[in-house]
Amino acid sequence: MDKGIAISFIISTYNWPEALELSLHSISHQTILPSEIIIADDGSDKRTETVIQKFASQTSIPVFHMWHEDNGFRKAIILNKAIQKARYDYIIQIDGDIIVDKHFIEDHLNAMEEGCFIRGTRANLSASMSTDILAKKKISFNHKIKLIAKQMPNALRLPLSIASLCTRKEQSGKKVKGCNMSFWRKDLLAVNGYNSLLQGWGHEDEELSWRLVNNGISKKIIKFSAIAYHIYHKQLPRTQEPSHCIILQRIIQEKTTWTNEGITSKITPL
Incomplete structure (x- = not known):
């Protein structure tokens, strides 16, 4: 595996600058x-812009801020703009409420493989610990980490020789979360990226994953590596989920690979 490959790292965010600040700093401490x-x-106010500008002034890594007007949950649209902006062959993607272990990028590169996209896991921090780390701006944790029940395996990083034994491939797009994924950019372009019709919370990452699988790209599941800590927050409204599930089922049944409302779309926001 060539660790010298150039990486485009995409972070999705919306109006939580305190969490995004920790996420960005965890990326700057990568091996x-x-x-x-x-x-x-996805339409944050000026507080987020301030955090991004401050971080950009303190790092040698080029930082780009892709923004559109706040008109509801339109994460798929802004992610497509970020994919268009990406200049490099391999994309790693997280959400802005994720703090990554210092080996996160290294682990994704170790698992990187032609014909595959990577699906990692996340360790959900408890509400009390999330409050603490936001207050203290912590990006590294010890054995006293507090997680939501039964999450500890997702916070355990094992040596590559052991973790690789738990890696498996599936021809399925199910159980995918966009907070810990990586792709070949060419594979995303081949299916036209995210489906911009999925506006509102729910399944935009799974819908994309099914189209990748339908197009011959395997889902590669990694465990005990690429550790991602999810900062606790209340669940977002899920009013659009039923309609998104209908779209998702159609994608599965019809083995669809392409969305007309993706990266090249000129969709008018709802």
């Missing part, structure tokens, strides 16, 4: 740094 960082901002 292998990305070649660029692209923030896919």
Whole structure:
């Protein structure tokens, strides 16, 4: 595996600058740094811009802020703009409420493989610990970490020789979360990226994953590596989930690979 490959690192965010600040600093402490960082901002206010500008002034990594007007949950649209902006062949993607272990990029590169996209896991921090780390601006944790029940395996990083034994491939797009994924950019372009019709919370990452699988790209599941800590927050409204599930089922049944409302789309926001 060539660890010298250039990486475009995409972070999606919306109006939580305190969490984004920790996420960005965790990226700057990686054993292998990305070649660029692209923030896919779904309409945050000026507080987020201030955090990004401050971080950009303190790092040698090129930082790009992709933003559009706040008109509801339109994460798929802004992620497509970030993918368009990406200059490099391999993309690693997280959400702005994720703090990554210092080996995160290294682990994704170890798992990187032609014909595959990577699906990692996340360790959900408890509400009390999330409050503490936001107040103290912590990006590294010890054995006293507090997680939501049964999450400890997701916070355990094992040596590559052991973790690789738990790696498996599936021809399925299910159980995917965009907070810990990586792709070949060419594979995302081949299916036209995210489906911009999925506006509102729910399944935009899974819908994309199914189209990748339908197009011959395997989902590669990694465990005990690429550790990602999820800062606790209340669940977002899920009013659009039923309609998104209908779209998702159609993608699965019809083995669809392409969305007309993706990276090249000129969709008018709802």
